[in-house]
Amino acid sequence: MTGSLIIAGLGPGAGDLVTPQVTAALEQATDVVGYIPYVARVAPRPGLALHPSDNRVELDRARHALEMAAGGRRVVVVSSGDPGVFAMASAVFEAVEAGPPEWRDLRIEVQPGITAMLAAAARVGAPLGHDFCAINLSDNLKPWSLIEKRLRLAAEAGFAMAFYNPRSKARPEGFARVLDILNDACRDARPMIFARAVSTEEETIRIVPLPDARPEMADMRTMVLVGTSATRVIERDGAPFVYTPRSVPS
Amino acid sequence: MTGSLIIAGLGPGAGDLVTPQVTAALEQATDVVGYIPYVARVAPRPGLALHPSDNRVELDRARHALEMAAGGRRVVVVSSGDPGVFAMASAVFEAVEAGPPEWRDLRIEVQPGITAMLAAAARVGAPLGHDFCAINLSDNLKPWSLIEKRLRLAAEAGFAMAFYNPRSKARPEGFARVLDILNDACRDARPMIFARAVSTEEETIRIVPLPDARPEMADMRTMVLVGTSATRVIERDGAPFVYTPRSVPS
Structure with a gap:
């Protein structure tokens, strides 16, 4: 038997957002590897x-x-969302590069998933409907000064923004600084979206103007989106729609 | 009967990358609306x-x-990829905002899909494994000067980049200018990925250092990804892996 390694994205949480490709990979797997809450989303069965x-x-x-995988197993590494967005794919290839040469000959495949920012955007409309960026706010893996630089340049570029890992117990003050920087760089009331546990039973969505955003609106299960200066909020009975227009006038 | 409008993402092309959520919506639809090649991906049936x-x-x-939808039909608007990324969701909400007030009371839902940049990234490894941005290179909807500004700021920020709509017959010279700007702003040999028709029978993937990229490597069916200065290429027998490390040293 030849081993293989699939790095699969489980999407944001709902079962009907898992692609058939990933479902099939899990059905063929001998081993599933991943962070505890993501492995818990895989149904146990004999032989797995x-x-x-x-x-x-x-x-x-x-x-x-x-x-x-090198020992002949059919291994699936599971990530939430998409494995290539602040998740396990990059870690696997880092290990491949640093590992024994024979690991390069393994059959390794990345299977994409619905990433959190797109699931969150869909729940409110189309806030990422124009050019946008995705930033991991965790400073575990990069210096804080780089996060600040990227926030300021993203604001100057007029990108909508999506923030992964906005806030943790280990560094509660970081997200407060992010909000200060955004207010300083944007100086307007563009909408921010706090989308927690999207597509699960615990989903909550909150839409506030940037100046009203507070650090405690985010935790590690929250995806944060920031519109552009052109982003529109359509008020109506029920939750408003938020969208960023496709076009910028010349 | 109450009408509804679902704006659904069909993913990049392969049937096993369409979410069960979207498949179910298409099974319930009375009407499917969209650009010709995307509607062609929906199987005809009586009543649709x-x-x-x-x-x-x-x-x-x-x-x-x-x-x-206002007339009581169950309408699905289909987009390729994700409907919120340079696709139909933003256009629908623009029409809602400008339209009659009763359109705001319609049941409107966006169903996310696997967007082209993530499908393309998955085919080569994890080139978007760190902070990144997505830019629509079409200048139909924004002035060229804004595209240039965003490219330069994205390079300064150290974002990996994903380009949608890189090149069309109507403006073949635009992408040549993009490559000139990138070379001027980046001044290195970071990898670029030209991923055409990802997940379809016509898929082709090409990985070249930025200075070797040529305008004719892209057409309107090509997703273009640009690594960062830290992006790695792992050579091996067969196609190389490309990944951007998760961490930036302090």
Whole structure:
């Protein structure tokens, strides 16, 4: 038997947002590897070994998955959302590059998923309907000064923005600084969207003007979106629609 | 009967990248509206009216869909990829805002899809594994000066980049200017990925260093990705892996 490694995106949470491609990969797997809450989304069955692991051990997890694949297992590494967006795909390829040469000959495939920013955007309308950027606000993996620089340049560019990992217990003050920088750089009342646990039973969506945004509106399960200066809010009975127009006048 | 409007993403092309949510919506639809090649991906059946229309008539198409939904039909507007990324969702909400007040009370839902940049990234590894931006290079909807400004700021920010609509017959010179600007702003040999018709029978993938990129490598079916200065290429037998590391050293 030849081993293989598939890095699969489970989407934001709802079962009907998992692609048939990923469902088929999980049906063929001998081993599923990933962060505890993501592995918990895979149904157990005879012949399938589940290998949940804690957060912040991405490289160990990637090496473990590669070792099993090299040993002939059919391994699926699961990520929430899309595996290529602040998730496991990059960690696996980092491990491949640093690992034994034979790992490069493994059959490795990335299977995309519905990433959180697009699921969150869909729930309110089309806030990312024009040029946009995606920034991981965690400063575990990069210096704070780089986050600040990117926020200011993104505002200057007029990008809509999507923030992953906005706030954790370990660094509650970081997101407050993000809001200060955005207010300083944008100086308007463009809409911000706080979308928590999108597509799950615990989903909550909040839309506020940037000056009214508060750090405690986000936690680690929240996707934060920021419109542009052109983003529109359509008021109506029920939750408003938010969209960023496709066109910018000449 | 109460009408409804669903704006659904069909993903990049492969059937197993269409979410079960979208498949179910199409099964319940009375009318499917969209650009000709996207409507052609929906299987005809009795009771389903297909309304294909030409490119560049997005607002007319959106109004037509809204009128039918207001008349009690179950309408699905189909986009390739994700409907919120340079696709039909923004056009529909623009039509809602400008349209009769009763359109605001319609049940309107956006159903996300696998967008082209993430499908393309998955085919080569994880080139968007760190902060990134998505830019529509079409200058139909915004002035060229804004595209140039955004490219330069994105390079300064160190974003990986994903370009939608890189090149058309109507403006073949635009993408040559994009490459000149990128070379001027980046001054290195970071990898560029030209991913054409991803996940379809006609898929082709090409990976070249930025200085070797040529305008004719892209057409309107090509997704173009640009790495960062830190993006790695892992050579091996067969197509190389490309990934952008998750971390930036302090």
